Amino acid sequence: MKSHAATLLAEVRTFRQNHPDVRYVDLIALDLPGHFYGKRYPIEMLEKVAAGSPLKLPQNAVLLGAQGGLFKIGDYCFNDGDPDANRRLVPGTLKPVNWESQPLGQMLITSDGTEAPIEFEPREVLAKVLERLHHKGIHPVVAFELEFYLFDKKLDNGLPQFARDPLSDDADDQPNLHIERLSRFSEVLDDMAQTARDQGIDITVITAELGPGQFEINFGHQGDGLCAADWAALFCRSTRGVALKHGYRASFMAKPYLQFPGSGMHVHVSLYDGAGNNLLAAHQQQPLRHAVAGCLELLPHCMPIFSPNHNAFRRLGGTVNAATRACWGFEDRDACVRVPESDPRNLRIEHRLASADANPYLVLAAILVGLEHGLDAKQEPIPPLNEDRASGTDFPVEMLDAVRAMQHQAVLRDKLGAEFVDVYCENKRQDHLAFQQEIHAREYRWFL
Structure with a gap:
């Protein structure tokens, strides 16, 4: 059986073969109000992430308000140093985006299944219930x-x-x-x-x-x-x-x-x-x-x-x-x-x-x-x-x-x-x- 990294790497490489004109991929996750946040990665960097390179985004991105602002919630946002938190790629979600003017891909990321999941990340909350x-x-x-x-x-x-x-x-x-x-x-x-x-x-x-x-x-x-x-x-x-x-x-x-x-x-x-x-x-x-x-x-x-x-x-x-x-x-x-x-x-x-x-x-x-x-x-x-x-x-x-x-x-x-x-x-x-x-x-x- 293929390892997790090998499976992801195969997915990225297959995507690159099928969509050679795609240069960037949006790595996205849902915040508390239900809006997507993330980063746009060059496709070659995505291959490195799939192979095991760290993928980190600010933990507090999950806490954004409906208009994108940060609120003081306990020690989060303003008294915690705004730390990064590990994310992982969600297998099977790397797909082409056909509504943009330029060729693009997108892929879901999440903290569930990582070494230290974000307790208030919506996908992690559901993962624990399931x-x-x-x-x-x-x-x-x-x-x-x-x-x-x-x-x-x-x-x-x-x-x-x-x-x-x-x-x-x-x-x-x-x-x-x-x-x-x-x-x-x-x-x-x-x-x-x-x-x-x-x-x-x-x-x-x-x-x-x-x-x-x-x-x-x-x-x-x-x-x-x-x-x-x-x-x-x-x-x-x-x-x-x-x-x-x-x-x-x-x-x-x-x-x-x-x-x-x-x-x-x-x-x-x-x-x-x-x-x-x-x-x-x-x-x-x-x-x-x-x-x-x-x-x-x-x-x-x-x-x-x-x-x-x-x-x-x-x-x-x-x-x-x-x-x-x-x-x-x-x-x-x-x-x-x-x-x-x-x-x-x-x-x-x-x-x-x-x-x-x-x-x-x-x-x-x-x-x-x-x-x-x-x-x-x-x-x-x-x-x-x-x-x-x-x-x-x-x-x-x-x-x-x-x-x-x-x-x-x-x-x-x-x-x-x-x-x-x-x-x-x-x-x-x-x-x-x-x-x-x-x-x-x-x-x-x-x-x-």
Whole structure:
């Protein structure tokens, strides 16, 4: 069997043979708010890294705020000397980038699996959750679904404009689910799907959603949870790049229009044992009920993960299929946790609360911890919406309340890591306070 370094080296050399015009490769990872950071490496230097040369980036790059600034979080950033931390290349993720003007490659990097992983790095947080589940004999199978909006490339005084219908050059300003919208925007959508496939992402269903210029793209079910989250992260990057190439803006912003539906990140999760049996379907689906109960119990404490910014909280309630309370139901899209109709082999939950701009590694980690907690506690859930339309428990709908609910929750501190919880909550709190430090025109109109 090839060594890890030999496998990586072979991947880089094969890439160079297949793409001789590529001179640089972007080495990228996701920070806490869900943005990519990294460095652009000459391809020959990448080969040295693959062969075993150190790959180091500042540890505190993970802590960047939504606008790229650094916040004082404990001793990080300002009292720690801004140290480097080792990263490693993620095998199988070296792919060509076709939306840039010049030939380019990209490859994921991570600290998980290194000698000293960064405790608050999103991919490392998910890796630890998955490792613990595997030791318990639990093997998740995961599929993401992502909604997004297309806008005109040009903003109007900073505000988004409806995407132009390429056939009529009129604004696509009518919300609908018509299949013809897929045809009218087929050139950009087809390029998005093919580009995602070129990144190794298993793209399946494409849907024209209810909002104007809104679409959803689904991914195949994946037995490697880290890979499933990688797909979601990489898809966001490639989709924005392809949209710009075609004269549009693509955005995963949670609620770009108050009058139209927001964009969500729906996550399907099933759990199997080592023999491939669906754990949720055993004993007349009793484990399913336990898992749902755990998800609902922890959901109010995970809101800074599911709604990671001020705008994301706007998405909750007021429009179709967006829950206002922690609730569940069978075949019910108003529920945070939906149980789609399926045979016992494919029985799963669909977690529908997260916004499309949430960090996919952290969203999946939080969902899995909820399922794990439920299986351990073996409690019954509240009634499903199918039995009681008023069923549900409240969750925070403002960031500072959400941070307070998350920071001292014992199960999250234990299973996501106390260091991560403290760092993440402070990052969200500081980001929210920074967002408030600007007086908008409406404030003058109301109070001047």
